[in-house]
Amino acid sequence: MSAVSEAVTSSAMRTREATVRRFALTDTIFRTATRLSAILVLVLLGGVAISLFAGSWEALSKFGFSFLTTESWNPVTENFGALAPIYGTIVTSAIAILIAVPIGIGIAVFLTELCPRPLRRPIGIAVELLAGIPSIIYGIWGLFVFAPFLQTKVQPFIINIFHGIPGLSSLFAGPPYGIGLLTSSLILAIMVLPFITSITKDVFDTVPAVLKESAYGIGCTTWEVTRRVTIPYTRVGIMGGVMLGLGRALGETMAVTFVIGNAHRISASLFAPGTTISATIANEFTEADGELYTSSLVALGLILFVITFIILAIARYMLLRIDSRTGA
């Protein structure tokens, strides 16, 4: 009898062992698959960096550091410099951020302090829908609706006002084309507005109620609470949101391509057509003939990649600091 029961137990043990082994095997397979996928995300970013570097090698080795400081961009003589696109990218993004930040913070204050509760969600969603509209829609709207409006109604007016004032007259000089650096900046401002608004609103919500209530308790106005309590408390988070918006603005392609004018020159006037890194690539890449031309465009891409990577990394670092504080 003991022999029989031993046989039964040992066979049960064997099937049990087999099952456990099968479980362990499938678990290892699944675990490895998830791990490899996570690593793939890193590989993607590494791949982007390597391929851009390899693709731009020809241009970088030919032009060297002067690629960054040359304004000329001449496909005929095959002499390429990135200064004009870099200038256009930085100027349009900077103006866009200058416009979008006060408006974005204003909307966030409105949503957290002033808006009647039932309207809060619909208005918040409406502003975020601005982020959902594809960039090409901003482009076609900017080219056919916004630029003609600026050209006929706004720009002649501004040119007249600043005419004869030193400095400002050259900043707003030239024929009103409608398209140009300022138009691109305004469109970019609309496009990054939802990102700044949504992050600012999120970090405003992390302010402990007791802090705000203490300020209200000693008689502060809503503005004073915002200015002295909410904004100082959330400063790092707001900066993170602004940097994130800046990263978006720097890399924004299609909307800018429509309204920038694609002119490889640096002019003092904000009304003049210019170009950005992404607009240059989008406009010229498929038409580029010759290895050096293509390679120069890829080199522009590499520059854009490096700039946005740094800006976005700073943004994420700042937002991480806010996150860890609310988590603690």
Add this chain to the structure above:
Amino acid sequence: MSVAMSLHQRRKRKNGVMMALCVIAAGIGLAWLALILGALIYKGLSGVSLAVLTEMTPPPGDAGGLLNAIYGSIVMTIIGIVVGTPIGVLAGTYMAEYGRFSRLTTVVRFINDILLSAPSIIVGLFVYELLVRPMGHFSAIAGAVALSILVIPVVVRTTEDMLNLVPNALREAGTAIGAPRWVVIRSVAYRAALSGIVTGILLAIARISGETAPLLFTALNNQFWSSNLNAPMASLPVTIFQFALSPYEEWQQLAWTGALIITLTVLGLSIFARSLTGRREDR
């Protein structure tokens, strides 16, 4: 007394001015949305007809539709989603389940967040160097791969966030009855986080169906009907880009109509996605 009163009044006045500015800011935000949607409907609606959905993109100066472009967009979006989603979900699973506190997860999360907002034209250049140059020609496959690279970070992010929301007690209950880890993940965690993960996929669809830049030099464009994945393929955004910048009126009208179609699709998808979870997930 009067000094105190005037200070009080000044503070109140300042508060009133600043709060009015905030209301104006909100008004500006809403006005832009209304202006853009209004122009789209005004210009796009007049071109809507059955021909848009049944005819091919016309040669310059001719009437026609957007059928091949719509078809191309749908095909490349589907392939992009089918390729990108499993990778994204698996990576998100690793970060939330197996390696929640590992160093790899921290690094991947950081890099993934950067990929999430990286310029999409860079992805186009990457796929050009990776696929188009070695293959020697533009192709729909390259376009779909570029789109799938944009899908991955969106899905990774939402999957990780949603799995992190699943209470550990549920997982412990699964483990306590002897289920191995991956069965717990599959039958407990995934099921609890399903609506959130689906939201992420919908948001990813919404994002890539309007993307132009990564398709410009991967899938290129095609004026004719093509279902060959190894050849250039038309897509709605690239067709809009080409037609809007052309001098032909028929093309510009088709561009507006296409823009209306894309916007309604994308906004519809993102509103639907939000309504699924009742909260916002993308950033």
